[in-house]
Amino acid sequence: MSNRLIGSLPKVGIRPVIDGRENGVRESLEDQVMNLARAAAGFIEDNLRFPSGEKVECVVADTCIGGVAEAAMCADKFKRSGVGVSLTVTPCWCYGTEVMDTDPLIPKAVWGFNGTERPGAVYLAAALAGYTQKGLPAFGIYGRDVQDAGDTTIPEDVRVKILRFVKAALAVAQMNGKSYLSVGYSSMGIAGSQVDAGFLQKYLGVRTEYVESIEILRRIDEGIYDKAEYEKALAWTKENCKEGRETNANPRTAEQKEKEWEKVVKMAIIFRDMMVGNPKIVEMGYREEGLGRNAIFGGFQGQRQWTDYQPNADFLEAILNTSFDWNGIRQAFVVATENDYLNGVSMLFGHLLTNTSQIFSDVRTFWSPDAVKRVTEKELTGLAKDGIIHLINSGSTTLDATGQQINEQGKPAMKPFWEITEEEVQKCLKATSWPAASIEYFRGGGFSSLFKTEAEMPVTMCRVNMVDGLGPVLQLAEGWTVELPDDIHKVLDERTNPTWPTTWFVPRTTGEGNFKDVYEVMANWGANHGAISYGHIGADLITLASILRIPVSMHNVDEKDIFRPSAWSAFGSDKEASDYKACKNYGALYK
Numbered sequence: 001m002s003n004r005l006i007g008s009l010p011k012v013g014i015r016p017v018i019d020g021r022e023n024g025v026r027e028s029l030e031d032q033v034m035n036l037a038r039a040a041a042g043f044i045e046d047n048l049r050f051p052s053g054e055k056v057e058c059v060v061a062d063t064c065i066g067g068v069a070e071a072a073m074c075a076d077k078f079k080r081s082g083v084g085v086s087l088t089v090t091p092c093w094c095y096g097t098e099v100m101d102t103d104p105l106i107p108k109a110v111w112g113f114n115g116t117e118r119p120g121a122v123y124l125a126a127a128l129a130g131y132t133q134k135g136l137p138a139f140g141i142y143g144r145d146v147q148d149a150g151d152t153t154i155p156e157d158v159r160v161k162i163l164r165f166v167k168a169a170l171a172v173a174q175m176n177g178k179s180y181l182s183v184g185y186s187s188m189g190i191a192g193s194q195v196d197a198g199f200l201q202k203y204l205g206v207r208t209e210y211v212e213s214i215e216i217l218r219r220i221d222e223g224i225y226d227k228a229e230y231e232k233a234l235a236w237t238k239e240n241c242k243e244g245r246e247t248n249a250n251p252r253t254a255e256q257k258e259k260e261w262e263k264v265v266k267m268a269i270i271f272r273d274m275m276v277g278n279p280k281i282v283e284m285g286y287r288e289e290g291l292g293r294n295a296i297f298g299g300f301q302g303q304r305q306w307t308d309y310q311p312n313a314d315f316l317e318a319i320l321n322t323s324f325d326w327n328g329i330r331q332a333f334v335v336a337t338e339n340d341y342l343n344g345v346s347m348l349f350g351h352l353l354t355n356t357s358q359i360f361s362d363v364r365t366f367w368s369p370d371a372v373k374r375v376t377e378k379e380l381t382g383l384a385k386d387g388i389i390h391l392i393n394s395g396s397t398t399l400d401a402t403g404q405q406i407n408e409q410g411k412p413a414m415k416p417f418w419e420i421t422e423e424e425v426q427k428c429l430k431a432t433s434w435p436a437a438s439i440e441y442f443r444g445g446g447f448s449s450l451f452k453t454e455a456e457m458p459v460t461m462c463r464v465n466m467v468d469g470l471g472p473v474l475q476l477a478e479g480w481t482v483e484l485p486d487d488i489h490k491v492l493d494e495r496t497n498p499t500w501p502t503t504w505f506v507p508r509t510t511g512e513g514n515f516k517d518v519y520e521v522m523a524n525w526g527a528n529h530g531a532i533s534y535g536h537i538g539a540d541l542i543t544l545a546s547i548l549r550i551p552v553s554m555h556n557v558d559e560k561d562i563f564r565p566s567a568w569s570a571f572g573s574d575k576e577a578s579d580y581k582a583c584k585n586y587g588a589l590y591k
Contacts, residue, residue, distance in 0.1 A: 001053030001418065004276045004331070006294045009050055010084025010173035012058045012166055013106075014041045015074055017090045017099040017123075020066030029092050029118070032150055033064050036089050036113060039152040043159065044087075044166055051355045052331050053418045056170065059083055065099045075103065084173025085166055087111065088127070091149065092118035096126035102136065105176075105589065107169035107547045109139035111158065114146050128566040137546075137565035137586060139165050164563050168544035171352035172589070174296070176205035180341060181275050181293050184213040184301025187338035191466070192527055193301065195341045199472060202588035203548050204345070209293040211274065213306050219270045220263065224289050226280040229326075233265050236326035241315075244435030244450050247499055252436060252445055260445045264315040268325075271300065271316050275333065297348045299336035303441075311446030312437050313337075314395035318449045321398040323357050323417040324425045331417050332357035337396040342464045343529040346474075349462065350533030353540045355416040357398035359503060359532035361391035363461075366522035367492060376491045383456065383506045384482045387518035391461075391503040391532065392496055394441065395434075395448025401503060401532075402431040403455025403481070412455030414534035435499035452489060453503040457481045460537045461505065464550065465526040471588075474545045475554035477521050478536045479507035503532065508556050515556045524554060539563065549583040552576070 003009050016037035019025050041058035048056040059081045061074040078086070086101045091113035101108050108131070112124025124142055131138040141162060143155045154162070180200055187193040197208035219225060238261070252260070273281060277292025284290070300306075300313045307313075319325050320333040334351050336344030337360050347358040368387045369380050380388065400414045404427035407413035415424075431454065437446040462476040482504045484492070493502050507521045514524040538557040545552055546564040562575060564582075571578035571585070 003050070003052045003054060005178060005296060007177060008082045009052070009054060010170060011082050012041075012044055012056060012085045012087060012170070013074075013078040013081070013083035014058050014060045015086060015088040015101060016061060016064045017088055017094040018064035018066045019092050019094055026064075026066060030064055032091055033089075035152050036091055037061070039154060040087060040089050040111065040162065043154050044162065047163060048166060048170070049355060049416070050170070050174070051351055051416070053416070056166075067095060067098050071099050071101070075101065084176070085169040087162070087166065089113070090123055091115050091120040092123065093120075094123045094127070096123065097130040097134070100127060100130055102134070104136055107165070107172055108136070109141055109165045111141040111162065114143040115149050118149070132567040132570060135586070137567045137582075139563065140566040141165070161563055164540055164543050167353055167540055168547055171349065171544055172547050174352055175348070178296035179207050179209045179294050180344065181295035181298030182208055182210050182339060182341065183216070183271065183274070183298065184306065184339055185210070187301045187303050187340070190338055190340055190528070192340035192342040192529065193299070193338050195339065196466065199466065200341070202591050203472060203550065205590045206296070209295065211293075213301060215274070216267055216270050217310070219289065220266050224281060224284070224286050225266060225269050225273065226278060229280070230266060230269060233269060233326040234262060237261065237265055240429045241432070241434050243447070244433030244499065246436055248436060248439045250439070256445065257436065260311040260447070264311050264446055267311075267313060268316040268319050271298070271335070272320060272333065274298075297334035297336070297344050299339035299341050299344050301339040303338060307442045307444050307446070310444040312394070312442040312444065312448070314437065314446055314448045315434070317360070317396035318399060321357055321360065321396070323398070323400050323420055329417050329420050329422070329425060332398060332400070334358060336360065337393055340529050342466065342527070343531050345464045346462045346531035349541060349544060350460070350531055350537065353537050353544065354533050354535055356414045356534045357400040359391070359397045359401045361393045361397060361503060361530055361532060362528055363389060363522065363525050363530045364392050364496060365390040366519050368519065372488065372492070375495070376488050378485070378488050380488070382482065383480055384484065384504065386509070388482065388484070389505045389507070389518065389522050390492065390496065391505050391530065392500050394497070394500050395450065397449070397501050399428045399432050399449065399451070401453050401501070402428045402451045403453050403457065403483075404428045404431055412457050414457070438497065438499055448499045449501050450499055451501045452483075452493070453481045454483050455481060456483060457534060458536050459505070459532050459534055460541065461507070461530045461532045462541055463525070463527055463530050472550045473553040474541065474550050475526055475552070476538050476541050477507040477515070477554070478538045478556055479505055482506050505532070510556055514554045526553070546579070546583075548589055549586050551580045551583045
């Protein structure tokens with residue numbers, strides 16, 4: 001397990017702050033404060049990993065922080081240690097603005113211990129007021145129940161908030177300074193594929209690397225790829241990626257298909273090399289190509305200029321988005337179909353928050369119960385009884401979505417790669433076939449993955465959209481994948497495209513607004529694509545969006561689970577309206 005990107009992984013800085021009055025007060029608190037800091041550090045390190053599998057590391061200040069000098073010492077240590085997230089902890093009163101963390105680019109939270117012996121809650125309120133006054137939004141963490149002095153256990157409600165904040169803040173820190181690899185440009189007039197480098201830089205700290213897609217052909221023609229890996233990959237693909245049924249009226253010959261397989265495998269290797277580099281390419285004498293673009297995510301234009309002429313990128317995208325390939329089980333990449341970078345951003349959010357691979361889909365069709373009964377003469381039941389949304393795209397989504405992985409509770413899941421077994425890999429591959437690409441869509445040929453998500457799993461669909469005059473907004477919908485009976489699935493699937501992977505999705509409805517019913521969710525979705533992540537992570541996405549100053553336009557998360565910086569409450573009691581106002585007030589994080 002190792003970080004494949006350039007730059008050290010961010011650390012979490014723990015700041016134990018204390019009442020600076022010596023000759024009695026400070027001395028009586030030193031152990032309690034430092035023990036609280038160490039408890040927080042231990043809890044974070046025991047519960048969080050990066051998508052690369054490496055454990056999150058905490059850095060605790062060398063001393064308790066009682067004033068400006070010690071705050072500066074702590075800041076210097078954090079800078080030298082690569083800290084990207086700041087968590088301040090205390091059970092007592094401290095001198096609010098004198099001990100605060102003032103780095104505007106580091107997400108910050110304050111845990112004020114709920115105890116009666118010392119006024120930790122009073123300090124928390126004073127500190128948050130100071131942060132708000134100085135334009136440094138900070139998250140306030142305060143346990144619901146009073147604890148005794150010296151109690152270093154972390155209550156469950158505090159645990160939830162610490163993890164929610166730290167996961168989101170680490171996601172922000174991991175994106176900063178990385179790249180989006182845009183291969184080709186706008187696909188079929190899709191607005192999300194018209195990459196806005198300003199948005200990526202100002203809101204995410206991500207630079208955009210534009211590369212014309214002909215670079216892939218150049219590397220193929222000039223042999224700029226690891227030949228040994230290619231032979232290994234091709235053999236693995238032939239053994240594990242079985243062709244599906246032929247649906248084209250004039251199918252390609254076996255010889256043509258053989259050449260297409262060879263090309264799509266090379267495309268996958270080369271695109272990965274373009275993202276993160278490959279030392280083997282450097283050894284071959286191609287140092288520039290071998291260094292890569294330090295891309296934390298990427299996108300490939302494909303349609304139509306490429307796919308009218310060359311095999312499609314479905315294999316490239318599907319296999320990179322999956323948690324395994326010919327080299328074994330590994331961290332999934334994030335690659336957006338049709339270069340829809342906004343869906344790529346959404347996929348990246350899910351990947352960084354969950355450590356799992358992501359589903360890229362068209363939000364294709366709402367099927368009402370009546371429509372299903374009309375065309376199948378069958379009735380939807382269970383979670384699907386009130387209607388379903390057909391998530392389907394041209395074979396580019398992760399193979400993890402087949403539903404063949406099982407979690408510790410014995411239920412279908414999409415797991416971090418280090419929890420996936422070889423047996424589960426084989427089940428995912430067995431559940432997937434690779435039909436020849438539909439020539440109607442892809443004149444250049446290629447292959448699309450085909451499977452049905454055969455599981456009921458909790459998932460969250462999200463999407464970042466750009467609004468003229470407003471900027472970016474995030475929408476999300478928590479719900480479940482559902483498994484339809486074959487006699488229903490086949491009829492519905494055949495009406496769309498029988499060579500693409502399908503996930504049937506049911507959002508959790510509330511009976512009002514955008515979530516009045518399943519139809520309203522579909523009707524109010526802001527684009528043709530959606531990024532689907534395993535788990536109900538809506539609250540984590542909302543926290544992440546608030547750090548990045550991206551307002552949330554649509555969600556079905558319980559209000560009690562929404563966790564944003566304390567300053568947001570100063571913009572009104574309507575949580576949605578205050579979110580918009582606060583994001584506009586503070587502006588992009590890296591503006």
